[in-house]
Amino acid sequence: MPYVCADYSKYKFVNVCWNSENGIATVTLKRPPVNSLTAEFLRELSSLLLDLEKDETQGLIFTSEFDEKVFSAGLDFKELYRPSIDHAKEFMSLLHSFSFRLSCTAYPTVAVINGHAPAGGCIIPLCCEYRIGLNNFNIGLNELKFGILLPDWLSSLMIHTIGSRNAEQAILSGTLFSSEHALRIGLVDEIAPTKEVALEKATAFLNKAKIVNRSLRLDAKLHLRRPILQEFQKDIENELAKNVSLLMSDKVQQSLDAHIKILKEKRGN
Numbered sequence: 001m002p003y004v005c006a007d008y009s010k011y012k013f014v015n016v017c018w019n020s021e022n023g024i025a026t027v028t029l030k031r032p033p034v035n036s037l038t039a040e041f042l043r044e045l046s047s048l049l050l051d052l053e054k055d056e057t058q059g060l061i062f063t064s065e066f067d068e069k070v071f072s073a074g075l076d077f078k079e080l081y082r083p084s085i086d087h088a089k090e091f092m093s094l095l096h097s098f099s100f101r102l103s104c105t106a107y108p109t110v111a112v113i114n115g116h117a118p119a120g121g122c123i124i125p126l127c128c129e130y131r132i133g134l135n136n137f138n139i140g141l142n143e144l145k146f147g148i149l150l151p152d153w154l155s156s157l158m159i160h161t162i163g164s165r166n167a168e169q170a171i172l173s174g175t176l177f178s179s180e181h182a183l184r185i186g187l188v189d190e191i192a193p194t195k196e197v198a199l200e201k202a203t204a205f206l207n208k209a210k211i212v213n214r215s216l217r218l219d220a221k222l223h224l225r226r227p228i229l230q231e232f233q234k235d236i237e238n239e240l241a242k243n244v245s246l247l248m249s250d251k252v253q254q255s256l257d258a259h260i261k262i263l264k265e266k267r268g269n
């Protein structure tokens with residue numbers, strides 16, 4: 001059985017619960033108020049994946065502390081509004097490297113999506129091998145509605161998950177899907193009535209993975225995911241520069257400004 005070496009209590013934005021009997025780590029995202037992705041959060045998540053790898057984790061479950069509300073609200077609007085060029089570069093690089101790392105972990109991965117997962121909030125679930133949703137949430141890549149062209153690796157993850165035809169329709173229409181609709185198109189693999197049931201289902205998926213030889217399984221995973229991994233590795237410098245200039249563009253910055261105002265008005269502040 002794996003021996004836990006890392007000090008998981010050092011992490012600020014996640015709670016890691018290690019099951020020493022089965023080697024499964026349940027990682028609860030807890031960056032208030034809505035688990036939006038900042039550079040600091042991404043740095044922490046990347047470092048966590050390395051710790052889990054070193055500890056020979058047998059399986060990883062992601063879920064959110066903000067149960068029945070939000071899994072992740074995507075990229076952090078506030079941090080990405082008028083960032084310095086250095087920060088924009090660092091952010092895009094961290095988003096890319098974390099997503100790549102999560103897409104090719106040696107251990108199997110599941111997302112228990114217990115709340116909304118719009119736009120960048122859908123990235124963690126898409127990088128995972130299996131997705132279990134709860135009812136009454138929205139999930140999808142609606143970036144085109146913000147004037148954001150998806151990086152190729154992200155489109156590729158969506159194609160891998162729901163097939164080219166569904167991905168084309170979903171991305172071009174910028175749809176956020178209800179849980180039931182997400183199940184129909186394969187964006188989630190199962191729906192569970194409660195988080196507890198979802199966690200049981202996630203454990204059952206991870207236990208099935210154990211039957212297979214670990215290194216053989218990793219070879220097969222990397223082979224099956226090759227088209228995605230190639231997109232991640234293709235012309236990285238150019239891809240990151242493209243995303244940075246998109247983020248810094250007037251159009252995207254104006255869109256961020258508008259969304260921040262909408263959220264403020266919603267809260268009446």
Ligand SMILES: CCCCC/C=C\C/C=C\CC/C=C/CC(=O)SCCNC(=O)CCNC(=O)[C@H](O)C(C)(C)COP(=O)(O)OP(=O)(O)OC[C@H]1O[C@@H](n2cnc3c(N)ncnc32)[C@H](O)[C@@H]1OP(=O)(O)O
Nearest residue numbers: 033034036073074075076077078116119120243247263267
């Ligand atoms: C963003 C520019 C990217 C440029 C890209 C360039 C290249 C491409 C690279 C990557 C591709 C991937 C791109 C992804 C883009 C994104 O992810 S943009 C973010 C999209 N997310 C959303 O539109 C979600 C917006 N939020 C909501 O709909 C709701 O908040 C919610 C999540 C459904 C929760 O609703 P609820 O009623 O519970 O809470 P509130 O709305 O009252 O919010 C509470 C609190 O949280 C703050 N907040 C919400 N979302 C964000 C966010 N994304 N970033 C930062 N902060 C957020 C909100 O302002 C409230 O704050 P408070 O008033 O201070 O309490």
